[in-house]
Amino acid sequence: MTATALVVLIVIGIIIFLSLFTYFIPVGLWITAYFSGVRVKILKDLVGMRLRKVPPHLIIRPMITATKAGIVANVNNMEAHYLAGGNVDRVVNALISADKANIALTFERATAIDLAGRDVLEAVKVSVNPKVIETPLISAIAKDGIQVKATARVTVRANIDRLVGGAGEETIIARVGEGIVTTIGSAVVHKDVLENPDKISKTVLAKGLDAGTAFEILSIDIADVDVGENIGAKLQTDQAEADKKIAQAKAEERRAMAVAKEQEMKASVVEMQARVVEAEAEVPKAMAQAFREGNLGIMDYYNMKNIMADTKMRDAISDPEDKLKK
Numbered sequence: 001m002t003a004t005a006l007v008v009l010i011v012i013g014i015i016i017f018l019s020l021f022t023y024f025i026p027v028g029l030w031i032t033a034y035f036s037g038v039r040v041k042i043l044k045d046l047v048g049m050r051l052r053k054v055p056p057h058l059i060i061r062p063m064i065t066a067t068k069a070g071i072v073a074n075v076n077n078m079e080a081h082y083l084a085g086g087n088v089d090r091v092v093n094a095l096i097s098a099d100k101a102n103i104a105l106t107f108e109r110a111t112a113i114d115l116a117g118r119d120v121l122e123a124v125k126v127s128v129n130p131k132v133i134e135t136p137l138i139s140a141i142a143k144d145g146i147q148v149k150a151t152a153r154v155t156v157r158a159n160i161d162r163l164v165g166g167a168g169e170e171t172i173i174a175r176v177g178e179g180i181v182t183t184i185g186s187a188v189v190h191k192d193v194l195e196n197p198d199k200i201s202k203t204v205l206a207k208g209l210d211a212g213t214a215f216e217i218l219s220i221d222i223a224d225v226d227v228g229e230n231i232g233a234k235l236q237t238d239q240a241e242a243d244k245k246i247a248q249a250k251a252e253e254r255r256a257m258a259v260a261k262e263q264e265m266k267a268s269v270v271e272m273q274a275r276v277v278e279a280e281a282e283v284p285k286a287m288a289q290a291f292r293e294g295n296l297g298i299m300d301y302y303n304m305k306n307i308m309a310d311t312k313m314r315d316a317i318s319d320p321e322d323k324l325k326k
Contacts (some may be wrong), residue, residue, distance in 0.1 A: 140184035145232015166214030179204030
């Protein structure tokens with residue numbers, strides 16, 4: 001092996017060694033931490049993080065930030081939070097914000113909030129600077145049947161103690177909406193709501209709607225109140241139309257029954273007329289039988305014919321139009 005080749009191999013070996021050394025031992029990061037007042041051990045902390053597949057800068061830089069802000073941070077706790085899937089930077093920033101705002105927030109609670117899926121830094125900001133939640137348009141009907149539409153602005157502050165397990169903004173909006181509907185629905189006339197919209201705010205706020213949520217309701221302000229449709233009159237109109245259709249159906253049913261009854265009576269009359277015709281057809285036979293048996297004489301027959309003619313004449317005199325027709 002020539003001297004040149006040996007030099008090349010040595011240079012390559014040095015480069016590989018330096019790359020591995022700087023990878024496992026981030027000297028620059030250690031120097032920055034040292035002069036920032038953060039004491040970390042090279043082998044135990046920095047090399048150990050590499051072996052545990054934890055990027056050292058994601059732990060050391062937040063520690064530097066916390067130390068400069070006067071927050072006591074433990075490297076093992078921060079590394080454990082990272083391995084659990086948390087955001088170390090966000091937790092440290094939240095701790096610093098809470099400390100500046102005199103909000104009691106421990107590292108353990110902050111990491112618990114972060115691991116619960118909530119933005120702990122945003123929660124601290126909302127706790128310092130309350131946010132406004134605007135409800136969608138809520139419709140309700142007063143006792144006089146008039147629809148009233150309202151929107152509300154709910155000012156809330158984050159409750160650090162209830163961030164883990166507490167309900168979110170959707171629950172606040174739903175509860176406020178329910179309170180508005182109840183308040184409007186209990187009004188005797190809709191004008192009471194229009195004249196005193198603050199009555200809605202006071203009634204809803206007194207219900208303690210923030211119980212079990214991650215927020216504390218500071219105020220509820222009615223942003224807009226409008227009059228909607230006359231639902232009561234509309235319902236009465238619909239009811240009247242339905243009653244009308246029912247009455248028409250019943251009248252049609254009665255008419256059909258009357259027509260059927262009339263047809264039945266006509267059939268009965270036709271049947272009776274047929275029986276009369278049938279009975280009249282038997283009269284000549286009966287008279288002939290009476291002649292043969294001697295029960296009816298010739299004078300009796302002519303007397304009966306005279307009576308029939310006299311009756312027919314009387315009928316003609318009493319009904320001249322019928323006579324003319326005949």
